Amino acid sequence: MLSELPTCxxxxxxxxxxDGMLARMRIPGGILTDRQCDAIADLADQSGAGYVQVTNRANVQIREIHTPITPDVFHRLQTLELAAQTISLDPIRNIMASPTAGIDSQMLIDTRPLVKALDDYLQTHPKLAALSPKFSVCFDGGEWVSVRDRRNDIGLVAHRLPSSEIGFRVCLNVEAHNSGDVGVFVSENQCLAFIAALTQVYLDYTQGYYSGKGRKPRFRHLLASWDVESCLERVEHLLGFSLRREASLLRSSPQSYNHLGIHPQRQTGLSYLGIAVPLGRLESWQLRNLAKLTRQNSGTLRLTPWQTILFPDVADDRLGNLEGAIADLGFHTSATHFESALVACSGRKGCASGLTDTQTQALGLVELTAHLDQPLNIHFSGCEKSCAQQTPSDIALVGIEMKAGNSTIEGYDVYVGTRDSSFGRRIRSVSALEVTSLIKQMLQIYQQQRMLDESFKMFVDRHSMDQLQQWFSSKNNQYLTSHSITG
Ligand code: SF4
Incomplete structure (x- = not known):
């Protein structure tokens, strides 16, 4: 059993x-128990290729499925709340929340009960299967590890008013460059009823405009057709009360922080440990051993939208032992480790739109084993849709087809910094085979030409296009022979 559906x-x-069938499990809020981890590891071994991937919505993806998933296994997953009880609701999108919900020292609202309550609502309303599977909701409780710049249809962002009252600002159609703040404030008690009413408005729109053929209308189509104000009026009609209007305050501001490594929790004596997972890939034996380690803490771990893992609730006197055990499993916790720099979408092997094998080519960079003294972000995207990361990167590689004589080969358009487009400034194209040497060249030049403590982004943004193109051209790769990457 596992039928194919041509959508998400x-x-x-x-x-x-x-490379085979791909299945995705939604993990509301990204929180997994040790028993759930064991069941996922078993599934990857029995039906897949013995590994899973953490996605950028904190889902779990099982790749290379060649052995059918049996009814018994589906039943076990349902019992563990890893699979929908109503099969038609299975493809619905994961509910996103900050991975430090409930433990973050800056948090205003603990969103974990809200995630659970919304998931229960979604799972018990089969009519919602009519919605686009891309319909997405996110809670940001005001944590330092913020998710408010993640792409979502509905974002509830915790906010303290000048009167000290705390509630949620309503954000619609959130993108990295658009906060989506529509100037509405809902209390914690009202927010689920608000989401349910807005979901009903979306359902009304879908049922009115969808003929049953082709793709279901997206939430953004609703906002474009009925406009935000008229949607909010319909919500008010369903709720039976007026929504509280406040001036739009939130500006788009891609978040900058580093959640890897050790960080104190709001609970005295406890810390969380952020673990890097190269391209989000976890072998089943690693997942089982991580589950075993959680049993000495709260018995849970958290998947993040950055394809990493958080280990919460570690007693401070156990941190040293845990770090050692994590290292024994092949993981590290440093933001300046080169593996932490890499992000890649599924690419050609896992996605019909992919023009390049992003995963293999990104992992090829690991051979550089460069020591970085500042965190870096290198984003491989198999096409311009940029599914793996919507926020700007230091270096973006966007898949293209290139001509090489009479044949077509895989290649990338290379972008740097934050100017010009969402990918940055396009400096050149490169064949997939030359990616590693080009990145090496770029890092060498950055390390030798930068000002003290200047980040890669600041470095490229302050230089002209002509200068960057000259430095990063194929003619200038004498750097490769005359210099080595240093810390
Ligand atoms: S960015 Fe393109 S290739 Fe990558 S997963 Fe999205 S649609 Fe597929």
Whole structure:
């Protein structure tokens, strides 16, 4: 059992990829128990290729499925709340929340009960299966590890008013460059009823405009057709009270912080440990051992939208031992480790739109083993849709097809910094085979030409296009022979 659906994959409905079927499990808020980890590891071994991937919505993806998932296994996953009880609701999108919900020292509202309550609502309203599977909701409780710049249809962002009252600002159609703040403030008690009413408005729109063929309308189509104000009026009508209007305050501001390594929790004596997972890939034996380690703490771990893992609730006197055990499993916790720099979408092997094998080519960079003294972000995208990361990167590689004589080969458009487009400034194209040497060249030049403590982004943003193109051209790769990457 595992039928194919040509839209977003779920668990009961996978999608076919070059390397086999791909199934996705939604993990509300990214929180997993030790028993859930064991069941996922078993599934990856029995039906997949013995590994899973953490996605940028903190889902779990099982790749290379060649052995059908049996009804018994589906039943076990349902019992553990890893699979929908109503199969038609299976492909619905994961509810996103900050991975430090409930433990972050800056938090204004603990969003974990809200995530659970909304998930219960979604799971018990089969009519919602009519909505686009891309419909997405996010809670940001005001944590330092913020998720408010993640792409979502509805974002509830915790906020303290000048009167000291705390509630949520309503953000719609959130993008990295658009906070989506529509100037509405809802209390914690009102927010679920608000989401349910807005979901009903979206359902009304979908049922009125969808003929049953082709793709279901996205939430952004609703906002474009009925406009935000008229949607909010319909919500008020359903709620039976007026929404509280406040001036739009939130500006788009891609968040900058580093959640890897050790960080104190709001609970005295406890810390969380952020663990890097190269391209979000976890072998089943690693997942089982992580589950075992959680049993000495709260028995849970958290998946993040940055394809990493947080280990919460570690007693401070156990941190040293835990770090050692994590290292023994092949993980590290440093933001300046080169593996932490890499982000890649599924690419050609896992996605029909992919022009390049992003995963293999990104992992090829690991051979550089460069020591970085500042965190870096290198984003491989198999096409311009940029599914893996919506926020600006230091270096973005966007898949293209290139001509090489009479044949077509894989290549990338290379962008740097934050200017010009969402990917940055396009400096050149490069064949997939030359990516590693170009990145090496770029890092060498950055390390030798930068001002003291200047980040890569600041470095490229302050130089002209002509200068960057001259430095990063193929003619200038004598750097490769005359210099080595240093710390
Ligand atoms: S960015 Fe393009 S290739 Fe990558 S997963 Fe999205 S659609 Fe597929």
């Amino acid at each position: 994959p779920g668990l009961f409905y996978g999608s076919s990829a070059q």
